[in-house]
Amino acid sequence: xxxxxxxxxxxxxxxxxxxxxxxxxxxxxxxxDSNEDTGTEENGGEEAANNSDPTKVRIMSHFFSPTPPExxxxxxxxxxxxxxxxxxxxxxxxxxxxEKFNVMLASGDLPDLMLVPDPFSPxxxxxxxQGAFWDVSPYIDDYPNIKEGIADIAWKLTSxxxxxxxxxxxxxxxxxxxxxxRKDWLDNLGMEIPETSDELYEVMRAxxxxxxxxxxxxxxxxxxxxxxxxxxxxxxxxxxxxxxxxGQWKDVDGELIHTSLLPxxxxxxEFLSNAYxxxxxxxxxxxxxxxxxxxxxxxGEAGILSEKAGAFQQVYDTLKSINPDFEFTSLYPLEKxxxxxxxxxxxxxxxxxxxxxxxxxxxxxxQMINDWMEEDVFQLHRHGIEGVHHTVEDGEVxxxxxxxxxxAIGDFNQIVYVSDPYASTVKPTFPEEAKKLYKExxxxxxxxxxxxxxxxxxxxxxxxxxxxxxxxLQDLKTKIILGSESIEAWDSLVEELKQxxxxxxxxxxMNEAYQAR
Numbered sequence: 441x442x443x444x445x446x447x448x449x450x451x452x453x454x455x456x457x458x459x460x461x462x463x464x465x466x467x468x469x470x471x472x473d474s475n476e477d478t479g480t481e482e483n484g485g486e487e488a489a490n491n492s493d494p495t496k497v498r499i500m501s502h503f504f505s506p507t508p509p510e511x512x513x514x515x516x517x518x519x520x521x522x523x524x525x526x527x528x529x530x531x532x533x534x535x536x537x538x539e540k541f542n543v544m545l546a547s548g549d550l551p552d553l554m555l556v557p558d559p560f561s562p563x564x565x566x567x568x569x570q571g572a573f574w575d576v577s578p579y580i581d582d583y584p585n586i587k588e589g590i591a592d593i594a595w596k597l598t599s600x601x602x603x604x605x606x607x608x609x610x611x612x613x614x615x616x617x618x619x620x621x622r623k624d625w626l627d628n629l630g631m632e633i634p635e636t637s638d639e640l641y642e643v644m645r646a647x648x649x650x651x652x653x654x655x656x657x658x659x660x661x662x663x664x665x666x667x668x669x670x671x672x673x674x675x676x677x678x679x680x681x682x683x684x685x686x687g688q689w690k691d692v693d694g695e696l697i698h699t700s701l702l703p704x705x706x707x708x709x710e711f712l713s714n715a716y717x718x719x720x721x722x723x724x725x726x727x728x729x730x731x732x733x734x735x736x737x738x739x740g741e742a743g744i745l746s747e748k749a750g751a752f753q754q755v756y757d758t759l760k761s762i763n764p765d766f767e768f769t770s771l772y773p774l775e776k777x778x779x780x781x782x783x784x785x786x787x788x789x790x791x792x793x794x795x796x797x798x799x800x801x802x803x804x805x806x807q808m809i810n811d812w813m814e815e816d817v818f819q820l821h822r823h824g825i826e827g828v829h830h831t832v833e834d835g836e837v838x839x840x841x842x843x844x845x846x847x848a849i850g851d852f853n854q855i856v857y858v859s860d861p862y863a864s865t866v867k868p869t870f871p872e873e874a875k876k877l878y879k880e881x882x883x884x885x886x887x888x889x890x891x892x893x894x895x896x897x898x899x900x901x902x903x904x905x906x907x908x909x910x911x912x913l914q915d916l917k918t919k920i921i922l923g924s925e926s927i928e929a930w931d932s933l934v935e936e937l938k939q940x941x942x943x944x945x946x947x948x949x950m951n952e953a954y955q956a957r
Contacts, residue, residue: 492524494524494525495526495804495805495808496528497526497527497805498552499527499552499553499855500529500532500541500544500551500553500555501531501532501555501855502531502533502555503534503848503851503854504534504854505845505851507848508531508848508851509529509847509849510847511529513847515820515825515847515852518825519812519817522811522814522816522820523807523808523817524811525808529855530551535729535731537555537557538557538558541554541555542563545567550796551794552793552801553793553855554791555609555789555790555855556792559606559789559790562903565898568600568603571795572794573605573606573792573793573794574794574795574799574802575603575605576605576606576793579802580604580806583806583809583810584810585809585810585811585813585814586806589858589859590787591610591613591786591859593613594608594610594785594786594787597785597786597896598787598790599896605792606790606792607806607809608789609787609788609789609791609854609856609857610787610859611784611786611787611788611857611859611863612786612862612863612864613783613784613889614865614885614889615748615749615750615784615863615864615865615885616783616784616864617674617782618748618774618782619640619744619745619777620744620747620749620752620771620772620774621643621647621744621772621774622647622652622743622770623770623771624770625647625652625653625743626643626772628653628654629652631646633772633774633775634777635775636778637777637778640777641711641715641720643743643744644662644663644720644721644743645662646662647661647720648660648662648720649719653740659741660741660742661741661742662715662743662744663720663743663744663745664721664733664734664736664737664741664742664745665721665725665728665733665746666722666726666728667726667914670910670914671910672914673730674730674733674745674746675721675725675746677746678708678712679705680780681777681778681780682704682705682708682778683699683702683704683705683708684704684779684780684890685893686890686891686893687892687895689892689893689897690893691893691954695951696947697947698943698946700909700937701937701938706930706931709917712921713921713923716921717923722736726922733745734747738754738755738758740763747773748773748865749773749864749865749866749878749881750863750864750865750866752771753867753869756768768870768871768874769873773878775884775885775888776884776885779888780888780890781885781888781889782890782891783889783890783892784864784891785891793805812855812856813856818856821849821850821853821857823839823868824839824840824843828843829843829844829849830844839869841869844869862878862882865879865881894950894954897950897957899946899949899950900949902949902950905942905943906946909943912933916929916930916933917930
């Protein structure tokens with residue numbers, strides 16, 4: 441109820457903000473920061489970035505590390521030097537960023553640059569269409585790093601009515617989150633890499649019941665899974681291997697169909713129901729959080745997790761501390777299951793500049809991002825500072841992973857990122873044999889990866905109908921997996937949905953948007 445109230449307040453505030461923002465250009469000379477923004481549209485503010493006083497930029501973003509980067513720490517100072525800025529960064533835990541984002545919108549106190557985790561949410565869409573944020577598309581040609589460093593597909597998927605109200609945070613489309621398992625456990629059990637759902641089930645069974653870590657204890661589980669109140673959490677990947685779809689919609693002979701109506705979704709629910717009955721997934725999966733399932737995998741309790749290979753460093757460090765003989769390549773990302781693996785959208789959320797920011801300062805912020813993407817600045821995210829986070833030995837960068845993680849230098853990626861094709865799969869700290877293996881697996885995955893065909897499509901009906909539908913669908917899925925409802929209850933719900941006028945209207949609108957893309 442609180443969340444809903446915040447959203448309504450946010451919409452009300454944004455309506456006021458839009459009404460007040462029309463005078464920005466006229467009043468920009470009276471703005472406290474106006475004397476710092478002397479660039480012109482033709483040069484994208486580059487002259488201002490090079491010759492003026494530092495531009496003060498207030499930023500709000502999220503972090504994933506145990507603690508965020510230090511305020512005014514040395515890495516932040518180096519970034520400020522490279523971008524000619526004076527940064528004030530508010531770091532918010534990714535666990536509650538959405539709530540903080542909505543509170544910020546409702547408060548009226550917006551930063552100059554802020555992360556929007558879901559650029560397709562109704563609140564953001566309505567605010568953007570009402571003019572609350574800058575459309576950056578007319579300016580991007582003046583900032584070559586931004587233009588060339590963000591894939592066209594990311595701009596396309598995040599556009600609204602031909603406008604781009606946010607700057608996509610680029611990510612590779614390949615190497616997305618998928619099954620990763622303990623290869624050493626497979627070897628201990630004499631098993632092969634699973635390629636079908638039946639083979640995967642057998643591996644999950646063996647990882648649970650056949651003492652895969654050979655410690656003589658019944659202390660392991662097949663898959664570290666959890667669900668959310670409105671979606672399947674990290675167990676949604678099981679639906680993907682059955683439906684062959686990424687996301688909630690599948691193209692069937694040129695027509696989008698909601699995956700809840702597909703018989704393969706029923707198969708996935710039965711698969712997980714059986715897995716629960718056999719003890720292959722956590723007994724308390726319905727109340728677990730993502731961090732808890734990751735800890736199960738890192739601690740050696742679980743043998744399979746849905747994760748990107750690029751996130752393996754901390755997993756390896758923890759398992760290595762438990763077993764000094766543990767090898768990095770024992771963390772093994774699967775190539776495909778049932779001929780499927782998911783492709784990412786080429787971006788992860790967007791950063792927006794509120795229209796309350798004067799145009800000249802908006803261009804200075806774009807220049808900041810452009811300069812931040814330069815190799816000598818962005819490498820601070822990768823390697824940190826020489827002598828602090830890394831040393832150079834025989835021409836090779838040797839990273840102090842403990843110090844890099846302690847200072848959370850990688851969390852600056854949440855503000856500005858420069859993507860490379862393997863960024864989700866390998867990191868500079870990985871040993872060479874792991875880099876080689878994971879790149880080979882990603883190259884193989886590219887042949888079978890499936891993108892979310894519905895991403896960026898808009899349905900007016902979905903804005904009011906979909907949230908309740910998602911809650912009801914997930915509630916029944918969870919009950920069936922737990923055994924408190926039968927699979928026949930799912931059959932009944934599907935039949936009801938097929939006759940539901942709102943489902944029919946949403947499907948029609950989604951297909952109209954799909955055909956118009």
